[in-house]
Amino acid sequence: MLPSLRHLRMFLALGRSNSVTRAAELCHVSQPAVTQAMNKIAQETGHVLFHRSPQGLFLTDAGEILAHRAGRALRLLDIAMAEMARPVRVQATWAQLSALIAVTEMENFTLAARKLGLAQPTVHRSTTTLEHAAGVTLFQRTAHGLITTRLGQNLAQAARLAMAEIDQAASDLAALAGREVGSIVIGALPLSRSGWLPSAILAFRERRPSFPFEVIDGRYDELLTGLRRGEIDMMLGALRLPSPIADISQERLFDDEVVVVARKHHPLVAQTRIRTEDLADYPWVMPRVSTPIRGILDSLLAEHRPSNVIETSSVIMMRELLRGSDHLGGVSRMQAEVEGGSLSILPLTLPGAMRPIGLTTRAGWEPTRAQSEFLDILRQTALRLGAG
CATH class of the missing domain: 1.10.10.10 (Winged helix-like DNA-binding domain superfamily/Winged helix DNA-binding domain)
Incomplete structure (x- = not known):
């Protein structure tokens, strides 16, 4: 329309x-x-x-x-x-x-x-x-x-965002007539895919069984571009502090801890006290330099940098590399716990390990009725995760 x-x-x-x-x-x-x-x-x-x-x-x-x-x-x-x-x-x-x-x-x-x-x-x-x-x-x-x-x-x-507003109008008008038009387009950063977003979508679908979703996986900068153009309605995952640009709005919903993980039966898993130099003795799988997790890991290893590092933005790639070798990796505790028996969390507390997790939208964005309902469910699901 x-x-x-x-x-x-x-x-x-x-x-x-x-x-x-x-x-x-x-x-x-x-x-x-x-x-x-x-x-x-x-x-x-x-x-x-x-x-x-x-x-x-x-x-x-x-x-x-x-x-x-x-x-x-x-x-x-x-x-x-x-x-x-x-x-x-x-x-x-x-x-x-x-x-x-x-x-x-x-x-x-x-x-x-x-x-x-x-x-x-x-x-x-x-x-x-x-x-x-x-x-x-x-x-x-x-x-x-x-x-x-x-x-x-x-x-x-301006034209991209104006078209998005008319699309929102079509959804609002359809809702007024008791019909469902439009969709919810979500930019999903890695952590949001590990329980939080799937739980929220399933809860929303109990209310609106046929409402369409599109979940786009990608790197932060790619998803941010789509969000700012109006191609993505909301982005979920680790927030960037300070905000990278003025025309977005960030809402913190809970905090998550960054942990170091390794395969089951890795030599470090049995150690009760792990030193930074012990970590540097092993090869690592790390996210890209611009990510919050990488910043936390670089601070941890500032004095003892590992010489062997593989960079990847894929949690699946990291998991498979860790499972088949003595590599170490850094992920959110939520992601590590979802992996269950495939990876072990090392008994180590990282400095500055808590990250704010939440919702990023365009500044001044006004959701449709369906989008507002989904946002409420996202917040409720995040509240349970934070309490847990």
């Missing part, structure tokens, strides 16, 4: 003024154009958006939902368009913005067209028309391809 941007502006003007005449004046169009636009949006949404009274036209519950989300979407676009020519506000289309996003990401018109399933001239024409309406340069050609300018980057990012 992507009603025309121009129609959405008329819709908001009518919602504020309660008058077709006034909305037409505000949008510099005829009264029949406003009426036709409202009929089109009502058809696209499948809802009655206004009710008539002697005082004028007023938003229904469905209309209030759409007005709220559409207002957020258009504010995002208007902020990004502030340094552009005024015509772009009324001339820009979703198709043009989609082309801008694709070219920005692919840095090539042909690849962008392939991604969108369109002909290359169509994508080129869309971005050129948008550029003319904006009165600014959106792309610069280099030897390595197309580079989107700062203004183009800002508009592409």
Whole structure:
């Protein structure tokens, strides 16, 4: 559901003024154009958006939902368009913005067209028309391809989030009608996959058995990019302190301890007192340098660094390497306990071993009703984990 941007502006003007005449004046169009636009949006949404009274036209519950989300979407676009020519506000289309996003990401018109399933001239024409309406340069050609300018980057990012808001509107409107539309997209860092997230999803599915989820595994920086673009609704796992960027919000839900693990019957498992130099005598499997666990392990081994280290972001890879050798590794206690009989936790307390675990979302993000229900379950499940 992507009603025309121009129609959405008329819709908001009518919602504020309660008058077709006034909305037409505000949008510099005829009264029949406003009426036709409202009929089109009502058809696209499948809802009655206004009710008539002697005082004028007023938003229904469905209309209030759409007005709220559409207002957020258009504010995002208007902020990004502030340094552009005024015509772009009324001339820009979703198709043009989609082309801008694709070219920005692919840095090539042909690849962008392939991604969108369109002909290359169509994508080129869309971005050129948008550029003319904006009165600014959106792309610069280099030897390595197309580079989107700062203004183009800002508009592409605003368009991604504006589209996400309209998707949220579709979910909210469906819920109002007793239907389920949309999905919950989760960026899952390693710890969240070990009990917390699966438990929360199963509990949510007892309420909504058919509601779709998409769980995306990945590295923190990759998931953060998807979150900020509106492609991911929430990210679960170890929080980064301080926050790496200002446009995200982090919520601590519980703490988890980093522990050193080894295979069953590893020579160190039977030792009652383990020194740092003992750890350095063995090869290690460690996460990447930028991760919180790696920072804790590097602090532990600062004076006695192991000479043999394998780096991997895969807990499965680490587990298999440890099970078949004398390598040591560092994971969260929750992950180690989920592994059960395959790995042993060494009797060792690491300095600064407690990590905040929680939820990362976009700053100012407003979840749908279904997403709010799932967030409540996530918090309840985390509370039990923290208490345990």
